[in-house]
Amino acid sequence: MATLLVAASIYLAARWGDWRPSWLGAGLVQGLLAASIGRWLGLARWWWWLNLLFVPALLLASGAALPSWVFLAGFVLLLLINWNSAVEGVPLYLSGARCREQLLTLLAERGAEFRFVDLGCGPAGTLLYLARRFPAAQFVGVETAPLTFAIAWLRCLAQGNCRVxxxxxxxxxxxxxxxVYCFLSPAPMAALWDKARAQMKPGSWLLSNSFEVPGVPAERVIDLHDWRQSRLLLWRMGGD
Incomplete structure (x- = not known):
């Protein structure tokens, strides 16, 4: 959206006037617009900086005489972060602030002591948020993207009731x-449901951010009212 707005402005300025912005200037304007739109959509704060700097950095890099290893390093970095997408069909999705708030409310129903696992915990933001608010509960995250795991493991070292x-x-x-909480993709949900039915104890919860189990209606559906129109779905094991 920001790119289209800037491109349209440059086109109109060139057609009806003499103003010609530099590519870097146009990139900075695009970044400011993208960051503002991201804030309006309710994205996490680190997304604002990413939106602000991405296009200017791209324009600067395109004119620089960069050595070939820089591009290889960029590819390897992306692979280490997005390994799950290539291997298991599960991209890196990050749970938003409203999801965390709803998880907090739901977990309060289970009392002070319970055991929680985040299947594909990413950098462990949600895991740490919950672990700090339920000090008597135990929190575990599992992750197979190497760099993402390393970040999550390091972040959780100081939190006694949380490990990755x-x-x-x-x-x-x-x-x-x-x-059991997950934010995966549609691809593994049927198989995960079979695994949950086989292993989870009666009365335990399977929570999924946004993605449904095919053919199995959730017991509770909570709209998160975010820009992605996300929902939190809850299945209670042994409820049938």
Whole structure:
């Protein structure tokens, strides 16, 4: 949207006047617009900086005599972060602030002590947020994207009731947890449901951000009212 607005402005300025912005100047304006739109949409604060700097950085890099290893390093970095997308069909999705608030409300219903696992915890933002607010509960995150795991593991070192494992969700024993949370993709949900039914104990919860189990209506659906129109879906094991 920001790029289209800037492009249209440059076109109109060239057609009806003599103003000719530099490419870098146009990129900075695009970044400011993109960051403002991101804030309006309710994106996390780090997205504002990414939106602000992405196009200017791209324009600067395009005119620089960069060595070839820089591009290889960029590819490897993206691979280390997005490994799950290539291997398991699960991109890196980050739970928003409204999802965390609803998780906080839901978990309060289970009392002070429970065991929680985040299947594909990413950089552990949600995991740490919850662990700090339920000090008597135990929180585990599993992650297989190497760099994302390293970040999550380091962030959780100082939090006594929170730990992160380098482990596939398919190798995680769900029977050890009263609450299982995931933000995956449509691809693994049917198989995850079969795994949950086989392993999770009666009364435990399976929580999914946005993605449904095919053919299995959730017991509770909570609209998060964010820009993605996300929902939090809850299935109680043994409820049938």
């Amino acid at each position: 494992r380098y482990q596939s969700l398919w190798r995680t024993d769900l029977s050890a947890f009263e609450v």
